[in-house]
Amino acid sequence: MAVTDIKLFPVTHGNRNSAAHSEVLVIDDAADSLQIEHLANRFNYDIVLVTSRHRLCGIRFARSITLDVLDTSDSCELFGRTVGDERPAADPDAVISIVRKCGNLPLAINNIAARVRHRPMWSLSGFVKHIAEDGRRITELCIDERSVSLAFESSYNRLSFEQKQLFKLLGRLGTVEFDPHMVGKASSLTPAAAEHLLETLVDANMLQQSTPGTYEMHRLAILYSETISGTPDQKSAEGHRDGCRILPQAV
Known part of the structure; x- marks a missing residue:
């Protein structure tokens, strides 16, 4: 995603004529940390507020807030x-x-x-x-455009080929909670490889982690995965080179 693809909202906090006012830049739906670093260096604002579908782990000196579902x-x-x-x-x-x-x-x-x-x-x-x-x-x-499916689709389209395969596989496990060993048995992955891919889906906010080593898939995410289960995903050149058959059951 290019810098011009995201939404920038300059906001003034407080009275603009007062010395106490702050210049705030709101960056909506950022794709990755590199995007934020580029914009932070390009503009001079007191505060930068960023929203993203991904956990932006690469941003240094930032306070991160993860929004959960409501009680x-x-x-x-x-x-x-x-x-x-x-x-x-x-x-x-x-x-x-x-x-x-x-x-x-x-x-x-x-x-x-x-x-x-x-x-x-x-x-x-x-x-x-x-x-x-x-x-x-x-x-x-x-x-209208406020569709739950479209929200999942936007996040899904940003996943790698192997992440997409795993996401579809998880939707067919028949449970909302699983661990790397369970995923490894359902695929050709080792538990370590399964854990690595599961962690990347947590970073993409496609999974939640209730306790270390245990992962959860939102029920609506499972429903979405069922709607796309028969849709083939395009293999990237990198994914083909590294081995797209890592999850044969999920294809």
């Missing part, structure tokens, strides 16, 4: 505020079921709630049954 209470509150009528308060059990189907992911909750808001005749209990089917659920999470 159930905050998820229900977000859903209720977005729907904006009396239905969530009247059926709290259905709300809990819906946000859990969304995996407590804010984008998913917003999209589902927006759809419910524009269907005032729907009951929430009926909607729970409506999205019970996995394939239908991923479809309901698409609102």
Whole structure:
């Protein structure tokens, strides 16, 4: 991704005429650390705020904040505020079921709630049954360009060939939690090689790590992996040279 592909938002914090004001540069959806270093050297700002789909481990002297999914209470509150009528308060059990189907992911909750808001005749209990089917659920999470599938697709397209193979394989393991030994048995990887690739997917925010050596895949990420399981990935020259058959079961 070129520097011109990302969004830059110069912001002034405080009164511009005051000596105490700060010049803030917001860099949205940065691809990697090298991009940030280039921009930081190119512009002179007091504060640089960066958002990225990847963990930018290469940035020195930076404070990193990882945003997790919401807890159930905050998820229900977000859903209720977005729907904006009396239905969530009247059926709290259905709300809990819906946000859990969304995996407590804010984008998913917003999209589902927006759809419910524009269907005032729907009951929430009926909607729970409506999205019970996995394939239908991923479809309901698409609102204009704010699609959960598109968000996953954007991150997926930045993965290497081997990372894509592993991501698809993980979606077929039948569990949201796994370790390098389990992944090694399901593939041709050694546990050490599996751990290395799993760690790169953590850095790409395609996996979470609850405890050292244990990895988790978000349920919506699993649904997305199922939708692309039959789609072939293009082999890069580097990947072909280094051995694209590292995960034969995932092709």
